[in-house]
Amino acid sequence: MKIGIAADHGGYELKEKLHDWLQSLGHDIKDFGAYELNNTDDYPDFVIPLARAVVSKEVERGIAVCGSGVGASVAANKITGARAALVNDHFSAHQGVEDDDLNILCLGGRVVGSMLAQELVRSFLNARFKGEERHLRRLEKVQQLEK
Ligand code: RB5
Numbered sequence: 001m002k003i004g005i006a007a008d009h010g011g012y013e014l015k016e017k018l019h020d021w022l023q024s025l026g027h028d029i030k031d032f033g034a035y036e037l038n039n040t041d042d043y044p045d046f047v048i049p050l051a052r053a054v055v056s057k058e059v060e061r062g063i064a065v066c067g068s069g070v071g072a073s074v075a076a077n078k079i080t081g082a083r084a085a086l087v088n089d090h091f092s093a094h095q096g097v098e099d100d101d102l103n104i105l106c107l108g109g110r111v112v113g114s115m116l117a118q119e120l121v122r123s124f125l126n127a128r129f130k131g132e133e134r135h136l137r138r139l140e141k142v143q144q145l146e147k
Contacts, residue, residue: 001125004059006032006050008043010067011109014117018063021118027125030059047075054103055081062104063121069108076104080146088112093120097127099135 003022007015012034022029032050034041043066054062062084064072069086076084084104087093088111096102105124107117129135 001061002028002030002059003125004030004032004050004053004062005065006046006062006072007034007065007109008041008046008067008071009034009037009039010043011065011069011072011107012037014107014109014112014114015063015065017114018065018117018121022121043071044075047072048079051076051079051082051084051104055079061125063107063124064104065107065109067108067110069106069111073104073106076106083142087120087124090119090123093123094127097124098130099138101129101131101135101139 005015005019019029019031030053033046047064050062050064053059064076064084066072073084073086076082082104083100083102084106085096085102086106087096105121107120
């Protein structure tokens with residue numbers, strides 16, 4: 001799968017680990033930075049380009065990491081068509097895709113360890129939107145707000 005990944009300094013270390021792990025699984029990774037640890041960098045500079053790439057379908061899914069995952073989700077959701085959520089549990093990682101068509105997973109690099117992060121990413125990537133009538137109806141109500 002073509003996956004976009006991005007992080008600020010708070011998520012840099014976890015992003016690097018996830019990048020290597022996803023590549024080892026055979027995924028095609030587009031890294032939107034940061035490309036080095038810089039404690040003064042700002043998450044929108046990396047997360048917004050990632051969100052745009054997800055919406056334009058340059059990548060199929062996105063993974064955005066900051067210290068808590070909060071800033072990344074706030075920023076990504078400003079982009080029309082981005083559906084980003086901070087996820088810390090397995091259920092939400094797959095149900096967010098299945099019911100809500102989540103396309104960007106946000107993680108807190110200072111919150112989750114790398115093994116839990118791998119489990120969350122695996123659940124997110126393996127999940128597919130169910131697209132049942134109730135899901136489409138709810139999504140349509142959300143999408144109305146983007147017009
Ligand atoms: C950066 O220090 C930190 O504020 C940021 O990574 C993130 O946690 C924001 O939500």
